[in-house]
């Protein structure tokens with residue numbers, strides 16, 4: 001017999017797939033996204049609607065809880081950067097079932113993003129084509145909003161360099177990062193240095209080891225007490241990746257987000273999410289975990305569509321996972337489905353908690369997915 005949660009998730013899934021998604025997928029993805037944000041803001045502004053959302057979507061279990069760098073995280077499934085760019089949904093993301101969320105990427109200056117069509121669905125690839133170019137309201141406005149929020153889950157802030165011609169100068173680029181960093185270092189639960197946006201003017205200069213070192217040296221001087229993560233590209237060569245890992249060891253870096261969108265596709269500009277990143281992300285997680293003996297916290301991001309996908313990333317070395325694309329193709333019920341599925345998978349493999357399963361695929365052949 002189906003459990004209450006399974007039944008609820010099944011009903012939500014059927015409603016999403018047979019009603020909401022077919023309607024939404026007939027319209028421009030960015031317009032639909034903006035509409036969802038507006039609806040989310042409304043739902044987040046009333047206690048009653050928050051309770052309704054929670055009873056429709058929330059799922060919790062003791063085995064999913066972790067203490068990560070002092071953050072109490074109720075489950076390992078987070079919202080990846082790029083969905084709530086302006087931090088408008090932080091009051092409701094925990095009710096939908098996320099254990100943590102990352103807002104942004106935020107840039108120091110307000111930014112309109114790239115012109116023209118900049119978001120498309122690729123259903124046959126289970127991916128999204130993204131060329132948004134870091135559109136956001138700017139660090140100060142988002143800081144003011146976050147200050148007033150009543151969040152119930154850890155909120156990370158992803159920081160990128162403003163997408164404009166001036167910040168292509170590397171010194172200006174670094175001070176642009178640092179300016180946002182200072183603004184959020186007190187209010188965010190963790191901070192992410194996004195050095196891997198594939199859609200900004202001047203490319204990804206801070207994946208260059210020397211520039212990466214200079215950026216981290218300046219960030220060290222800001223004496224932030226919050227955990228710092230670096231979000232990396234899935235397209236890095238092994239040589240550059242090794243350098244980035246090595247340099248990170250000389251600075252105040254607590255972990256890596258593996259990974260951002262991939263630029264390896266034949267659609268010209270932009271980056272791809274979802275299935276197109278899945279294997280690359282899995283590879284990065286395992287590579288970093290093995291190379292650093294689990295020293296860093298790893299957040300696995302890219303192509304999570306099921307509990308099995310999330311579990312694989314965890315067993316490869318991810319302490320936490322994040323998603324966007326899976327939720328768009330399968331609905332917000334996916335978060336609870338993954339969490340519920342993770343509890344079953346942990347039990348099946350004899351683990352009492354997520355932390356026991358982290359990295360297990362690297363040192364044992366049992367329980368292979």
Ligand SMILES: Cc1cc2nc3c(=O)[nH]c(=O)nc-3n(C[C@H](O)[C@H](O)[C@H](O)COP(=O)(O)O)c2cc1C
Pocket residue numbers: 080081082083085104105119128130132134158194197231259260261272273274275277301302303304322323324325326
């Ligand atoms: C619409 C969209 C916007 C995104 N914007 C950002 C961003 O601003 N900053 C960032 O670090 N990653 C951004 N990403 C990348 C995601 O955070 C994530 O790394 C990637 O999509 C892989 O996860 P997924 O397959 O679950 O979507 C964006 C992704 C999508 C789909």
